[in-house]
Amino acid sequence: MIVIDFHTHAFPQHTASKAINYLSKKAGIKAYTDGTLEGLKRSMKKAKINYSVICNIATRPKHVDAIFSWCNSIKNSENSIISLPSILPNMRDRILWVEKIAKAGFKGIKLHPEYQNFFVDDRNIYELYEAIEEKNMFILFHAGEDSGFRPPFHSCPMRFSKLIRDLPNVKIIIAHMGSYRMYKETEEYILGKNVFIDTSYCLAEIPLEMLKKFFSKHPVERIIFGTDSPWRDQKTCLEYFLSLPFVRDEDKEKILYLNAKNLLIEL
Numbered sequence: 001m002i003v004i005d006f007h008t009h010a011f012p013q014h015t016a017s018k019a020i021n022y023l024s025k026k027a028g029i030k031a032y033t034d035g036t037l038e039g040l041k042r043s044m045k046k047a048k049i050n051y052s053v054i055c056n057i058a059t060r061p062k063h064v065d066a067i068f069s070w071c072n073s074i075k076n077s078e079n080s081i082i083s084l085p086s087i088l089p090n091m092r093d094r095i096l097w098v099e100k101i102a103k104a105g106f107k108g109i110k111l112h113p114e115y116q117n118f119f120v121d122d123r124n125i126y127e128l129y130e131a132i133e134e135k136n137m138f139i140l141f142h143a144g145e146d147s148g149f150r151p152p153f154h155s156c157p158m159r160f161s162k163l164i165r166d167l168p169n170v171k172i173i174i175a176h177m178g179s180y181r182m183y184k185e186t187e188e189y190i191l192g193k194n195v196f197i198d199t200s201y202c203l204a205e206i207p208l209e210m211l212k213k214f215f216s217k218h219p220v221e222r223i224i225f226g227t228d229s230p231w232r233d234q235k236t237c238l239e240y241f242l243s244l245p246f247v248r249d250e251d252k253e254k255i256l257y258l259n260a261k262n263l264l265i266e267l
Contacts, residue, residue: 223255
C-alpha cells in the first residue's frame with residue numbers, strides 16, 4: 001500500500017538544528033528526527049512511508065520568499081517530498097503571493113494561527129482565502145491548542161465552523177483531528193462538514209471510543225493521514241493507525257493514500 005504522510009516538518013540544513021532546539025524547548029516536546037530533509041527521509045524509510053508533505057510556516061515577511069525558494073528547490077530535486085509554501089495572512093502583497101505560488105505549481109499552503117497571530121474567522125483575511133479558492137488550492141491549518149502557546153487560542157472548531165459557513169467552497173484541511181485537544185467541540189462543529197481533517201500528532205491521545213465516533217461521523221473521503229513528524233515518530237503513528245479495528249481496509253487505503261493523492265492531483 002502506498003502511504004502519504006500529509007503533515008510533517010523539516011528545515012533547510014543550515015537552520016534545522018537551531019529550529020528544532022528552539023521549537024522543542026518552546027513546546028516542551030521531543031523531536032524524533034534532526035529536522036533535516038535527510039532525517040525525514042530516514043524516518044520515512046524506517047516507517048515504509050512513500051511520500052511526505054512538509055508544512056512550512058512563515059513568521060516574518062522575509063520568510064515567505066525564503067520558504068518559497070526552498071519549496072521550489074525541493075520540488076525540483078526530491079521525488080518523495082512535497083513542500084507547502086506559506087503566506088503571512090496579513091501581509092500587504094498576500095494576493096500576489098497566491099498568484100506566484102499557484103503559477104509555480106503548488107497545490108496548497110500552510111497557515112498557523114498561533115505562530116502567525118491571526119484568527120481563522122477574521123473577515124479581513126477572507127480575501128486571501130477567496131484568492132486561494134480561485135486558484136483551486138487548499139489551505140492546511142494548524143487547529144486547536146499548541147503546546148508552545150497559552151490560551152486563548154486563535155483557532156477552534158467554532159471559529160472554523162464560521163469560516164466553513166461563510167466560504168463553503170474554500171478547500172480546507174483542519175489539522176490534528178479537527179482541533180488539538182478540543183475534540184468535543186470538533187464533534188459538535190466540524191464532523192460531517194465539507195472539510196478535511198488530518199490525523200497528525202493526536203491520534204493515539206484520543207480515547208478509542210471517541211476516535212471510533214470520529215471515523216464514523218466524518219466522511220472517510222475527507223480524512224487524511226498525517227503524523228506531525230518530527231514531533232511524532234512516523235513508524236509508531238502508522239502502525240497505530242493500521243491497528244485500528246474499526247477502520248476498514250479499503251478506508252485505510254483512502255486515508256493513507258487516495259484522499260491525499262486527490263488533493264495533490266498527480267504525484
